[in-house]
Amino acid sequence: MSHDNWSKLYDKVYQLTFGGIYESFTNTTLREINKILPAGSILDFGAGTGRLSIPLVQQGYEVIAVEQSSGMVDVFKEKCAEKGLTFPIYPCSIANYSNGSADLALAVFTVLSYIIDEEEMLKSLQNITDHLNPNGLFFFDLPDNVFFANPVLFNINRPDFQRKVTINPSGVHQIFNYREQGSLVFDGATKNYEDEFPIRQWDWASIDRLLVMAGLTNTGRTFPTFNGTGSTYKLYQKR
Numbered sequence: 001m002s003h004d005n006w007s008k009l010y011d012k013v014y015q016l017t018f019g020g021i022y023e024s025f026t027n028t029t030l031r032e033i034n035k036i037l038p039a040g041s042i043l044d045f046g047a048g049t050g051r052l053s054i055p056l057v058q059q060g061y062e063v064i065a066v067e068q069s070s071g072m073v074d075v076f077k078e079k080c081a082e083k084g085l086t087f088p089i090y091p092c093s094i095a096n097y098s099n100g101s102a103d104l105a106l107a108v109f110t111v112l113s114y115i116i117d118e119e120e121m122l123k124s125l126q127n128i129t130d131h132l133n134p135n136g137l138f139f140f141d142l143p144d145n146v147f148f149a150n151p152v153l154f155n156i157n158r159p160d161f162q163r164k165v166t167i168n169p170s171g172v173h174q175i176f177n178y179r180e181q182g183s184l185v186f187d188g189a190t191k192n193y194e195d196e197f198p199i200r201q202w203d204w205a206s207i208d209r210l211l212v213m214a215g216l217t218n219t220g221r222t223f224p225t226f227n228g229t230g231s232t233y234k235l236y237q238k239r
Contacts, residue, residue: 002114002178003048006193007071009186011049016161016184017154028225029108030055036139036235037061040103043131045094046111050076057087065089066097094124101131107140110147110231116175116200118210125214132238138216141231148176148201160185167199174201204232215239 003010015022029052033042040061044053047065049072057063065088067073073091080086090099094107094115105128115121128138147153153165163182170177181194208218216236223233 002195002197003069004071006182006191006195007049007069007075009182009184009191009193010072010075012184012186013163013182017156017163025229026051026055030059032223032225032233033104033106033139034059036137037104041101041133043097043100043102043105043128045097045105045107045128046109046114047076047089048072048109050079052106052108053087053089054079054083054085057085058083062102063087064100064102066092066094068093095120095127097127097131099131101133101136103133103136105132105136105138107138108233110141110143110199112140112202112207113143113199114197116198118206121202121207122210122213125210125216129215129238134238136238137219138211138236138238139233140236141226141233142202142204142207143231145201147230170198174203175199176201211236 033056042056042061042063044056044063044065047053047067050065053063053065065076067076067089068091070091073089076089088099090097112121115124132138148167151166151168153167154163156163161184165180167176167178176199177196178199179196183190183192215238217239219235219237221235226233
């Protein structure tokens with residue numbers, strides 16, 4: 001499973017990569033979620049280590065987190081224990097989730113790109129719809145073409161931190177091989193890690209078709225706040 005073998009390093013890797021921009025972007029995303037749903041219940045699909053779920057719970061939302069990587073779930077639970085927070089965290093895929101419903105579902109920070117099969121995508125989107133309350137909302141993003149245009153996404157080489165990320169065509173339509181290698185100081189020791197998995201460059205026409213098939217409609221709402229971030233964000237509603 002992607003990220004499993006470096007889940008404990010994940011947060012620090014991204015903080016070292018983006019610096020203050022990482023926290024700023026998290027806060028920007030939270031503010032947009034606050035505007036979409038000022039209060040209520042949220043399903044956070046692809047929750048990672050709790051980047052959004054934890055602050056949303058602290059803001060008073062009823063949150064259910066879903067994360068497929070067991071390593072990320074372990075880190076997520078450790079962070080919740082440290083903060084004295086208790087809320088449901090389910091270690092499963094979007095398609096296999098089968099618990100409570102919510103007013104708003106999230107799949108942000110390129111979560112849908114990890115689903116590379118159209119049948120699995122439709123199953124996942126249908127399951128999201130099935131777990132939305134009446135007139136519930138689905139907020140998500142897809143990476144822009146620029147994300148896939150350069151085979152080297154990151155190549156950081158500092159004395160205390162190295163990270164190289166490449167994205168190369170697999171030879172199958174819209175499928176790319178994501179490969180990551182890195183080294184950093186963590187808990188007083190140098191840690192090396194690597195990861196490799198397929199991702200898909202979904203086009204909006206295909207995703208919109210599948211969303212409609214799953215019972216979701218584009219609200220037409222735009223999110224200019226995210227212009228220039230490398231992803232396009234959209235909001236759909238359960239019919």
